[in-house]
Amino acid sequence: MSERIDELRRSLAAVRERIDAACAAAGRDPGEVRLLAVTKTFPASDVAALIDIGLRDFAENKDQEGRGKAAEVAELRPGVPVRWHMVGRLQRNKARSVVRWADEVQSVDSARLADALAKAVTTSRERGERDGPLDVQLQVSMDGDATRGGCPVDQVLQLVDHVTRLGEISVRGLMTVAPRDADENETFARLAALFERLRRDHVGLVELSAGMSGDLERGIAHGSTCVRVGTALLGGRELASLE
Numbered sequence: 001m002s003e004r005i006d007e008l009r010r011s012l013a014a015v016r017e018r019i020d021a022a023c024a025a026a027g028r029d030p031g032e033v034r035l036l037a038v039t040k041t042f043p044a045s046d047v048a049a050l051i052d053i054g055l056r057d058f059a060e061n062k063d064q065e066g067r068g069k070a071a072e073v074a075e076l077r078p079g080v081p082v083r084w085h086m087v088g089r090l091q092r093n094k095a096r097s098v099v100r101w102a103d104e105v106q107s108v109d110s111a112r113l114a115d116a117l118a119k120a121v122t123t124s125r126e127r128g129e130r131d132g133p134l135d136v137q138l139q140v141s142m143d144g145d146a147t148r149g150g151c152p153v154d155q156v157l158q159l160v161d162h163v164t165r166l167g168e169i170s171v172r173g174l175m176t177v178a179p180r181d182a183d184e185n186e187t188f189a190r191l192a193a194l195f196e197r198l199r200r201d202h203v204g205l206v207e208l209s210a211g212m213s214g215d216l217e218r219g220i221a222h223g224s225t226c227v228r229v230g231t232a233l234l235g236g237r238e239l240a241s242l243e
């Protein structure tokens, strides 16, 4: 256990160094960039260790795993204000479940999913399970490949207009996963341009979630305010769980 925490402390220091260097290169303040630890496939004990060395933002990509882990972490570190983010593809029938453990859903990619989440928040609030609206980010598919989730670029404006009208939901920004084999510089530049265009009409859009273990520097260079880091912090995962 103490070996694991030393390992995590070293990888966290290395990731922070990368973030600092990328911010320096871009002339940005590192305080503008949130670090989300993507803890999918790793145990709650790792999340507890990351809490002990200062992290508070965690992300999961599956409802069932996230729900269980969030509950375990609440028992391991009671009273610590942790923020959980859902970053994976979400079926509408999981909306009721996800709003009980996630503080933010970054993978909203359709009006129907947003509607289901809004309805779930209402129910959850009425039952005293949560208070306040749900923070969301709209996941954009930069290559239009629907199998990987995300709203196609040409439909994002319509989606923002729809979701900002839902009372129970607070739209915070845009998220993307760079397509495999894509030029991340080009992808993130297009995302940043889309973000700026949407911000003209929607001042509440403040977050740009772009950049993972392999491409966080390029995300930061293009204005990312949230990098989602799994392997560079926690180590390698089985391939099956990358999805």
Ligand SMILES: *Cc1c(COP(=O)(O)O)cnc(C)c1O
Pocket: 038, 040, 061, 087, 088, 177, 212, 213, 214, 228, 229, 230, 231, 232, 242, 243
């Ligand atoms: C797994 C995952 C990440 C983290 O990926 P790494 O390459 O391990 O840093 C980020 N975003 C999403 C949506 C993920 O599913």
